[in-house]
Amino acid sequence: MITNSLPALGHNHFFLGNDHQRNERKVWLVIILTAIMMLAEIVAGTVYGSMALVADGWHMSTHAGAMLIAVLAYRFARKHAGNPRFSFGTGKLGDLAGFASAVLLLVVALLIGWESLLRLQQPIAIDFNQAIAVATLGLMINLVCAWLLKDDHTHHGHQHPHAHHHSHGHDHAHDHSHDGHAAHAAGRDNNLRAAYLHVLADALTSILAIVALLVGRSYGWVWADPLMGVVGALVIVRWSWGLIRDSGSVLLDATTEGRQVQQEIRQALAPTDSQITDLHVWQVGPGHFAAIVSLAAPQPQAPAYYKTLLAPIHELSHVTVEVQAVVA
Template structure:
C-alpha cells in the first residue's frame, strides 16, 4: 500500500464563481423589485392597464428569478468542496441562469396571451394612476440596472457569471416593459390611442422572448457538456501533435464552470514521456482547470 503523502498530486474541485459583491447587490435589487411589484399589480388591477399589469407580472417572475440567483450563489458556496459533486458546483450558477431564462420565457408568453386578449376586448384605463406607478417602476428598474451593471460588466470579459447576467437581463426586461407601458399610457391619454397599451404588451413580449432565447443559448450548451469550440480544440490537438510523433486518438473537453474546462485526452506515441511533459505542452491553455491525460505506446513498426 502506498504510504507516502499524495497531497502534491491532489487539487481542489472548487470551480464555482465567487462574486460576493454581485450577490449582495442582487439582494438589494430583489427587495426593491418586490416592493414595486406589489404596487404595480395593485395599481394595474385598479386602473385596468394591461401594460402596467404586464410590468407587475414581469416583476413577480423577476423576484422569483432573483431568489433563484441568490439560492444558486448560496448553494454553490455551501457545497463547493462536497465530494458528492464530481467536478464541484461550478455549474450551479449556470443552472441558475438557465432557470431564469425559462422564467423570462414564461413571462413573455403570459404577456402575449393577456395583451392579445386586451386587444380583442379593450378595457377602460385610469391613465393618471397607471402612469404614476409605471414611472416609479421605471425608476426602480434603472436603479437595479445600475446596481447590477457594474458587477456584470466587471465579470463579463474574464469571469462570465451567467447567474448575475441572468439577473441583469431580468432588470433590463423590467425597465423595457415599464418604458413601453409609459409610452402606451401617454399615447392613450393625450391621443386617444388606447389600443397602443396592449400592443406595447405584445412588443415587450417579443423582445423579452429574444432575450430569453439568447440566455438559453449561453447556458444550455454548458449544462449539456458541449465540447469546446472547434478552433480551440484544434489548437490543443496541434500543441500535442507538434511534439515528437504524438497523435491524439481521443479528446473530450467540456465546461465545468463559467470559465473552467475539464479535459480527457488520449495520446498515442512510439516513445512515451512522463505525464508532466504533456501537461507542460498544454500549459498555455489556462482554461483547462481539470486535465486527465492517457498515454499509449504505439506497438506498430
C-alpha cells in the same frame, strides 16, 4: 515505460468565481428593490386600469422569484463547493439556475402576450396620468437594479492556487492539473446573466408601458397599451430563448467556448510527435474548463511535458492526460 517521478498531491474542485459572494449580495439587494416596486405596480395598474402596468408588475414578481432561484443557487454552490459528492464541484449550478430562470421568463412572456391580445379585443378605460407616474417610478427602480448587476454579468475572475500530478508505471499515464492563471475574461456566469436579463425585461416593459400610456393619453388610442404588451412579450421571448440555448449547452457539455478550447489544445500539442486519439472538453464553472486528452506517440513523454504545453490555455482548470506508446 513512464516512471513515477512526481508525488501525488491533494487537490479540490473549487470552480467558483472570485466575485461569487459579492454577486450573491447584489442579487439579494435587487430582489428587495424588485419586490417593493412589484407590489406598487400591480396595485396601481389594477386601480388605474393599465394592462401594460399590471403586466409589468406581474412580470417583476416572476423576476423576483427567478432572482431568488439565482441567489439560492449562489448560496448552495458556495456551501457545497467542497462536497465530494460533486465530482467536478458546483460551478455549473449557476447554469442550471439560469436555465430554470430562462424557462420562467419565457412562460411569463407568453402569458403577457396572450393577455395583451385579449385586451386588444376588449380594451378598458385607463387613468393615464397616475399610471404614467407609477410606470416611470418602476423604470427608475429597474435602471438601478440593472446598474447593480451590469458591471460583471458577463465574466468572473478565478483562482486555481494549486496543481496535482500523478503518473503510473505503465504504458500510459494520467496527469491532473489546476493551473494558477486567471480564467479567460469570456467566462460567462449564466446565473448572474439570468438575473440581469430579468431586470432588463422589467426595464423594457416599463419603457413600453410609458410609451403606450403617453400615446394613449395624447391620441386616445387605448389599444396602444396592450399592443406594447405584445411587442414586449416578443422581445422577452427572444432574450429568454438565447439564455435557454446558452445555459442548456453548458449543462449538456456542448458550449461554443469548449470547442474553442479544443482547438487551442490541438494547436498546443501539434508540434509534438504525438497524436490525439481522444479529446473531451467541458465547462465546469464560469470560465473553467476540464479536459481529458488521450495521446499516442512512438516515444511518449511524461504527462508533465504535455501539461507544460497546455499551461498557456488559462481556461483549463482540470486536465487529465493519458499517454500510450505506439507499438511498431
